[in-house]
């Protein structure tokens with residue numbers, strides 16, 4: 001349980017808030033690269049961390065992200081003309097390059113140098129792994145790009161999707177490290193409607209024992225290891241034969257997680273970025289480090305059965321949403337599905353989008369032993385933001401290679417050290433250099 005003040009500290013991410021400052025020190029995903037695919041194409045308006053922004057790809061292929069309001073008289077640059085290496089405001093024709101410099105003011109005197117002193121706020125961008133990334137912190141402190149594994153792979157090895165989620169970012173982020181809910185919320189025994197969707201995608205926990213999970217699966221023990229990139233939440237179920245089933249979920253600061261699945265050879269990465277304090281945008285990437293994604297893995301992305309939501313392709317709003325009660329099927333819920341809602345992400349949305357509405361009142365919650373990872377996540381975020389207030393930068397910014405991490409889902413004998421199991425599941429480069437457990 002947090003105080004009201006701590007909850008505000010954690011959930012507010014606008015400019016000049018402590019958590020907002022922390023987020024601004026990291027590279028964050030802003031858009032799918034496909035949204036600004038075309039040179040001189042249509043500018044895209046969006047919002048992150050409470051700021052209204054416009055992205056465009058210029059004639060040379062460079063992506064720029066600018067503050068949406070024109071510095072002249074604040075018309076929205078999203079209406080602008082993207083032409084000849086710049087975005088031209090349609091109100092009076094001022095034109096800006098991707099780095100925010102004003103290069104043309106067609107109504108000012110021909111010999112005027114006024115434009116040289118005018119800039120629109122611009123942010124550094126980076127294109128990698130099917131995403132456009134943004135850095136919104138002080139220019140002189142721009143960190144190296146974090147080496148997420150799939151961003152170093154050829155395109156056929158990964159797929160990235162985006163969805164809007166209508167709640168504070170922390171409700172989504174806490175859900176990603178909350179392994180305890182998997183055996184309940186995502187316990188779905190329904191036969192797939194579409195025979196092309198493999199049964200194990202819909203029924204990851206299927207054991208034929210009814211709707212409640214057996215207690216050996218549900219009663220997990222948790223270990224937390226802090227690492228160079230953040231922490232690993234290690235959740236363990238004990239099988240009746242004494243073997244242990246570990247689900248290890250790395251949390252990479254400030255807003256990234258890697259979701260384990262013993263049924264899926266590919267890895268899954270998630271990011272949750274605040275749009276404002278009541279909305280967030282989720283990016284999900286599935287990748288395989290050795291080969292292109294196979295048909296089965298592509299289906300986990302495109303079917304909506306897994307952690308990639310089915311969305312409206314223009315708005316990125318999930319097709320099953322609050323407005324249609326997430327298409328809940330009460331008949332299905334009574335007979336064969338814990339929720340009656342389709343898809344893993346589909347099931348996450350209704351619970352995360354309404355925890356007291358869009359901002360969870362954490363001062364009134366009741367945490368149990370299975371909430372250890374959530375407590376640890378909050379502690380890390382608060383510590384980093386408080387340190388930053390004292391002038392101490394997040395140490396994770398110094399370890400871009402540590403972000404090249406994977407989740408682990410594995411059955412092991414009881415006597416094996418769990419952190420060693422986690423290390424064994426990491427890319428070779430990580431094992432050689434070592435991902436260190438923080439003191």
Ligand code: FES
Pocket residue numbers: 070071072073074075089090091092093094
């Ligand atoms: S408001 Fe943009 S050019 Fe005047």
Ligand SMILES: [Fe+2]
Pocket residue numbers: 175181182185186344348
């Ligand atoms: Fe979930």
